[in-house]
Amino acid sequence: MNGQCNQTDPQRNTTAIAVWENEGGAPGRDLTGHQYGRRVEADRSWTVYHVFTGVAARVGDDDLIGLSRSQATSRMMSLNLRNAERCKQRISLPALARDASGETAVRRS
Structure with missing residues (x-):
């Protein structure tokens, strides 16, 4: 039974790596910078998409x-x-909003 599990582990690893790469790779410490991934479509073309919504990305028009x-x-x-x-x-x-005295120039309420 373990032999069968071990045979599928490489497939699971390959799939996990493919998903990871398509979603932009390792985000590091800051998840906000990695909002776009790529995916292959049925016609074998590629789409860049927003990973949280799944919508195709737009640049300009x-x-x-x-x-x-x-x-x-x-x-x-x-x-x-x-x-x-x-x-x-x-x-x-x-940090840029501080004036020379060290006080914060913009006050938040």
């Missing part, structure tokens, strides 16, 4: 559908990097 694997990978990584940079900027804004 273009849906990121009908792509090659390399195009989808490149655009997915670009979108995730852009999101990670925006997150870093949001986190650093409170």
Whole structure:
């Protein structure tokens, strides 16, 4: 019985790695930067999609559908990097809001 389980483990591992890669790879500590993944469609084209909603990503007026694997990978990584940079900027804004005396320039209620 264990022999059969061991035969399916490589398949499970392969599937898990494929899902992980298609959803943008390891997010590191910050999950907010990795919101886009890629998936292969029935016609063997690739789509970049938002991992939380499943909706195809848009850049400007273009849906990121009908792509090659390399195009989808490149655009997915670009979108995730852009999101990670925006997150870093949001986190650093409170530090930039301090004036020379060390007081916070913007007060929150």
